[in-house]
């Protein structure tokens with residue numbers, strides 16, 4: 003056991019800290035769920051990429067720095083610490099890219115990854131459909147082979163940032179006679195193809211953070227397929243593994259929130275006569291630390307060539323419940339001011355807590371609901387009967 | 389950055405696990421529970437044969453000289469098997485104290501450390517965070533706190549009254565005694581630091597046992613839910629039952645790295661040792677209480693009986709949670725740390 007950073011890691015931290023200090027916008031960007039905010043965030047991705055910081059774990063020839071997962075965690079810690087903008091291309095960089103590295107052809111990697119790193123292509127995910135939520139194997143949206151194209155018909159929904167994104171990756175039914183996990187194919191497609199209609203959906207905060215996507219005879223070249231035809235489920239599961247396991251929510255995010263919550267508690271303590279709040283703040287710090295420690299432990303194992311198993315499902319439950327409880331605590335600390343929207347002239351600078359509280363409601367639902375994760379833990383980790 | 393234990397530590401704790409699996413069957417533990425002292429010479433002898441009593445004793449006194457990281461794996465096994473013995477108080481805590489006594493007290497070390505190593509001595513440790521002293525009655529030596537001083541007493545110097553615990557593997561005594569120059573073996577000036585070290589190690593050992601206990605109660609729940617059938621199916625196939633046990637698995641999974649950081653910080657005497665130990669104790673206590681509650685629920689009425697083994701582990705978990713600092717005590721230590729002005733918190737501060 004060695005719970006210390008190496009010289010090299012400390013240098014890496016110093017380097018990113020210095021770069022962020024010089025480059026993080028002084029004024030917070032607008033929400034990337036607005037057109038102008040999306041543009042600002044894309045610009046920020048350009049800037050990150052200019053410093054070679056947008057995808058540090060990738061090999062250098064694809065736009066990364068070839069660093070390992072521990073350095074990635076260090077990068078993330080510094081990123082959150084600096085209050086840098088949210089990653090508008092998170093679906094691409096953290097979720098699609100690891101799958102591309104594993105299943106993509108060399109040509110696909112060269113074609114997609116550098117543009118992804120630069121923020122030239124912002125990616126959306128297309129798994130969910132009206133009839134396929136938790137039950138993803140119920141996917142019906144079709145991609146039927148016609149010569150060297152797939153012809154796509156049907157609908158996807160809840161696709162995050164699809165309103166302004168450039169590309170979509172997702173699962174489609176390529177064998178119309180297949181059922182469940184069989185006959186699905188993983189396809190990458192630009193969202194400006196003829197036959198695509200995107201209908202924005204407003205989220206709890208009123209902004210169009212996700213969208214429905216309708217496909218009407220949309221033709222996608224066969225070279226946009228990842229993995230074999232009919233093998234899409236396995237490819238998709240690899241993405242889900244990364245998502246749940248490690249890259250979707252790095253611990254720095256929750257440590258930053260926990261720290262802000264400590265500050266909020268110190269500022270508000272005298273106004274709130276509720277002795278359970280200190281307890282909740284202590285618990286927030288502990289759980290954010292626990293999540294960090296568990297992530298470092300996992301990263302250490304992966305670095306030695308081990309794989310993430312079904313225990314990854316414990317992560318998803320842990321961070322989503324942590325995020326909820328931290329924001330609930332903040333709301334309780336703010337009391338009657340908690341309802342005030344960002345920008346309320348007399349609210350003080352507190353609106354981000356409400357925004358975070360709203361978003362925390364979604365955590366136990368997306369990326370595989372927490373009930374589904376509990377099923378996975380019970381059946382695959384604990385071995386209970388189906 | 390690496391959480392992996394040394395191969396030889398893992399091999400040692402594996403061998404202890406296999407040994408306890410065979411030698412510490414619940415039926416035998418129940419028998420020991422029912423005895424007057426609650427302790428068994430035979431069990432103690434076997435623990436000594438495995439080298440457990442010698443772990444912390446320096447080599448010059450016939451021991452192995454192991455550190456806190458090696459112990460933390462062993463403590464988990466002792467928790468998993470709910471071992472009824474004063475092994476931890478004697479071989480980990482008292483030994484820690486004796487090892488660090490001023491050089492002038494060489495005679496105490498010479499007398500006691502070899503006996504600890506060979507398993508023939510039992511030593512009890514009394515600290516004000518606990519209202520009672522565990523195993524005072526069959527201790528050959530009692531080390532007591534008094535205003536940060538360390539005092540060493542034999543049984544003829546104390547009055548003991550037995551207070552039965554719901555966990556019959558714990559034997560708790562109120563100790564009445566009078567401190568004197570003759571009993572003092574360490575002044576407060578040095579004792580303060582020693583007692584802090586004892587408290588943190590005791591809480592660390594408690595946390596590790598609680599992690600082991602959580603795993604045991606989870607395993608008992610899994611086994612039961614696979615064999616018990618209702619409505620024509622194993623109850624483990626019902627989702628509500630699955631989710632009870634999955635919740636325990638989540639808590640257990642996230643208590644472990646917290647425990648390991650605490651052990652690491654303790655072995656290295658890092659400045660944040662106490663905070664990290666408190667964190668471990670709280671995380672493990674919560675996991676174990678949830679493990680008890682959920683496993684109880686999964687067992688149905690069977691879980692509410694004396695006959696079912698689950699009770700032995702639940703009671704241990706309930707008791708250990710508040711031993712060597714209850715939740716209020718450990719939460720306060722964390723609150724004092726995170727709410728202090730200028731506390732270094734947030735991303736990048738985890739391993740400071």
Ligand SMILES: Cc1cc2nc3c(=O)[nH]c(=O)nc-3n(C[C@H](O)[C@H](O)[C@H](O)COP(=O)(O)OP(=O)(O)OC[C@H]3O[C@@H](n4cnc5c(N)ncnc54)[C@H](O)[C@@H]3O)c2cc1C
Nearest residue numbers: 127128129130135136160161162364367368369371373374
């Ligand atoms: C903010 C947000 C962003 C999203 N972004 C995307 C995206 O970019 N791309 C995309 O494809 N999708 C996205 N989703 C959709 C997300 O993947 C689905 O919401 C999720 O898979 C759950 O599906 P559902 O909403 O249809 O709920 P349902 O599946 O209808 O579930 C409703 C409730 O029933 C429970 N339930 C369902 N089945 C079971 C079962 N077997 N056992 C126990 N309980 C069960 C669920 O846990 C949940 O509580 C997003 C969702 C949100 C909230």
